[in-house]
Amino acid sequence: MGRRKRAVETAVHGAFLLLGLITVGCVLLITVYLILSGIPAIRQIGLFDFLLGKTWASAAAEPSYGILPFILTSICGTAGAILFGVPVGFLTAVYLAKLAPPKLKIVVEAAVSLLAGIPSVVYGLVGMLVLVPGIRKLFRVPDGASLLASIIVLAIMILPSIIKVSVTALEAVPKEYEDASLALGATPMETYFRVSVPAAKSGIAAAVVLGVGRAIGEAMAVMMVSGNVANMPSLFQSVRFLTTAVTSEMSYSSPGSLQRQALFSIALVLYLFILLINTALNFFLKRDKEG
């Protein structure tokens, strides 16, 4: 090989290595920037007052920055979305992976892809005009923009992720397991729920964790239906999530102010939650591959 050709090869190799490392660079950059901009406010407010403070009044004469209501709302909202979304998503996944006739499967899969593709602002808009008035009339509350509305919107939004990951896990279950169960006299339905589902449990757990990540990170749709007042979470009251706390005040907080810095600290807390969820997700996905 000529020296020139070898030089070109080395240069190209180096260039591709650089492109490969960009992904890692992006993660590091985002992490470093979020930490750097999130720490100052936490230091000024105090970690305990910030995380466990019960009142958020950033615009008051004596501002107080406690984000416990946001943290609890995010946890409750996510838990509620999981409570509604997982059973429906899981059963739909079993149907798609095991029971559906091929033609119907295509139709249901198209519906699921559509749900996945709808922009979150469209979910928010429909929630705002259908769900919010509906809750107000049904439960006779003064304002339908509430935790309940957010939970329902989030439950619908996480459905496609749960369904897709669960279907992949269920379809990967070896056919021998099912054959053995059928041969022992179990009906197909019993086989799917007693054999296939336990065999795919890591993948289904991964689906649930993915749903948690999606729900806790959703901002725009929730912004439009949650009412956006910094209350402690309560089903029929207007609430504010970690994500919406950042979104709603970012545009009018002045750069460099403690308020804006506190918003970045909220983002940092959210980011830490997400990293935790990602770690759990990777754990389950890895176990699913090995199992």
Add this chain to the structure above:
Amino acid sequence: MISTKRKACIWTMRLLTACSVVLTCGLALFLIGYVLASGLPHVTWTFLSSSPSILSDRIGILPDILNTVYIILATLLIVLPLGAGAAVYLTEYASSQRLVSVIEYAAETLSGIPSIIYGLAGMLLFAGTFGTSLLAGALTLVIMNLPTILRTTQESLKTVPQSYREGALGLGAGKWRTIRTVVLPGCMDGILTGCILSTGRILGESAALLFTAGAAHKLFGFFDGLMNQGATLTVALYFYAKESGEFDIAFAIAAILMLLTLAINFAAALAGWRFKKRRAL
């Protein structure tokens, strides 16, 4: 033979499963029907082809449509070489398994980060340098879509038969020449699928653009547009619905977004189907 209790159990499960499927499909149908029915009557030619003007009391979304197109083009132009290049490195060059898993882990992390975090990071990283502009928005979306392009290209690269590479190398081509002339053309369908998926994601994105690309509705050409603030369709929808309460306009935009989503889903399904067919050969 089968006890009543077992039968009851089986039928309950069957019923619950059917209910879930009906609910999922019903939701999709309801959403599309409701949005199209409330939005399409307000879509007119003037609405699509003009910019908003307070003087003549006219609302048009042409600038928002153009902004969306610009941001999709700019993002894809930047993310394609980056994502595909990273995928080529991972499948063709990387020899250290540890480095591969670090890069893959980073990509997984990126795909799990919610868009509002991207919005803030983009605001810190890009809006500081380029100002709040479509370019800052596009660069934010580049990071966001990197894992998508990386994954689809990588999957496609893995299906290029090893014998193709050996053939090219055996004929005396260098590694780079092999990749350029044999491997990359063989994975075009994967890159195309990645493009379609990314386009869909950019089309629906709003939280990441709110603080990076701004919310103006002015008409610009491609390059001027990139340097200026501009709202995409989703951001415009958000402001019309949440800030000014003009629901007719919001629904008209939602209907357009819905049709585009359907088109993209169809294109993705078509690309996936062709991909599968080619692999089966």
